[in-house]
Amino acid sequence: MIKLFTEWYTRKFSDPHAVTLVVILVCLALFIALFSDLLMPVFVAIAIAFLLDLPVNKLMHISFSRTSATVIVVATFVSITLIGLLGLMPVIWQQSSNLLQEAPQMITQGQGYLLTLPEKYPELVHEAQIQGLIAFANDKFLEWGQVALKASLSSISDIVALMVYLILVPLMVFFFLKDKKALLTSITSFLPKERRMAIQVAHEMNQQILNYIRGKVIEIIIVGAATTIAFMLLNLDYAVLLGVLVGLSVLVPYVGATVVTIPVFLVALFQFGVSSEFGYVMLAYGVIQAIDGNVIVPLLFSEAVNLHPVIIIVAVIFFGGLWGFWGIFFAIPLAALVKAVLNAWSSNQEAVIANITE
Template sequence: MIKMFTNWYTRKFSDPNAVTLVVILLCLFLFIAMFSSLLMPVFVAIAIAFLLDLPVNKLTQINVSRTSASVAVVLTFISFSLVAILGLMPIIWQQSSSLVQEVPNMITQGKGFLLTLPEKYPEILQVSQVETLINLVNDKILEWGEVVLKASLNSISDIVALMVYLILVPLMVFFFLKDKQELVRYFTSFLPRERRMATQVGKEMNQQILNYIRGKVIEIIIVGAMSTVAFIFLGLNYAVLLGVLVGLSVLVPYVGATVVTIPVALVALFQFGLTSEFGYVMLAYGIIQALDGNVIVPLLFSEAVNLHPVTIIIAVIFFGGLWGFWGVFFAIPLATLVKAVTNAWPSTPEIEENESKG
């Protein structure tokens, strides 16, 4: 047993570059786990800087100074963000308020529909079963109401946090873009010299994260815009709100599309009933999901490392539980990091050959 452990340790940790990689990963993980809530604006700024680094590099290639390029790109990003927020937020707020006001009517209609089922299918459902289901739904609605009330009471602190984001994040994004090379050299100066593996994995993950953030933002815009246009064309109520939800659902692979199907189906069902219009809405929604999975994602993430769906779901659950929204957002790059480290890990062929012979 001791010999087996010794051989495994020698095979996996004989290279000092491997030890350096392990130490760097452990330090980063502990640092993020301990200070993620405090440094979340920094992580948001880093993510946005990754998104905007490409246009800055393109401008510097045509003899524009990096400072001027960073100023132009950040101001353009802020302008587009303000236009999008000021244009969409009033509509989303209005439709959200209308949907909340209509929820009691939907619940009443749903209860009435459920109570008619025992008369139509007495051999399958009993009145007592339907009443039990209705009571469970009522209890869940009360729990959700309490959650909404607590969220509204905490809105003041959320507004303060939002103001911090609006002021500090753009400033940090600018400096991350402007002083990128200096910051990278500064932080790498603290690392050991034996960091060949860490550098290799870092370069690979840098490209992976760049592709992922840009691709995910483009995917959200395309899927959200297609869904909104389709819902408006089909006359579905709350089209903008539901379109935004469908666009944001791509942040959580597989799970997001499943969850957002529920509000889309319920709104269409209560508006149109079991009619052809309801079928058209669900057909359009299904086509958009199919295009996203079979056309948009392969085009945008063609350079990404392939991961098994089970691996993606486990990564979403694990990292989302650790770091919330941003853990979900970066679940795929983090899973790719684990795979890249596993693939790049050194081994000693001689030891493996001796073990196989023994």
């Protein structure tokens, strides 16, 4: 057993470049695991800097200096973000409040409808089953109410965290973009010289993460805007709130679309009942989801990561459980990182075997 392990270790870690890659990955994983809560604004700023690096480079190609290009791009980004927040947040807040006020009435109406099912379909549904379902739903609503109360009590700390994000993140984005080369040079100066595999993984991940973040932001905007406009044209209540939820649902592949369908279905059902208007709402929602999955995603992510759906779902569950929202957002790039490491390791082993045979 010891001999088998020794041979495996010698075969996999005989190359110092492989050892360097492992050490870098282990140090990064420990650093993120230990300090992710404290340094999350830094990670967010790095993600935004990735997103804005392309327009900065475009401006530099037309004779702007890197500093002036960074000022223009960051100022434009902050302005658009503030306009979007100031325009959407009051509407979302108002619609959320109205939905919470009408929720008890919706629940009562739904319970009344369920209680009529045993009379309409006595052979399929029994009253005891409906009573059990209603009791289970009431218990869940009480749990959600307690969670909402705790969230409201901690809103002060959330506001403070939001202020930190709004002030510090744009500053960090500016300096990450402006001093990109100097920062990268400083970081690489601490790394060993035997880092060929690490550079290979970094180059592969750089383009993939850039494509993923940019594509995901564009997808959120397109899907959210299209859904909001469609719901407003169909006179659906809470159109902006539901549109934003549908847009954000694309962050979680497969699962997000399934979960967000529930509030869309319930709001449309309680507003229109089983009618043609209800059918039009669900048809429009289904068409948008189909266009997103079959047109938008292939166009935006044609050059991005290519992972099996099972791997994507496992990555979302694993990294989401570790780091919450941002773990979900970066689940696919992190899964792609694992894939890039395996690819680099495989190519390195093939090169070693080729040298031996020669």
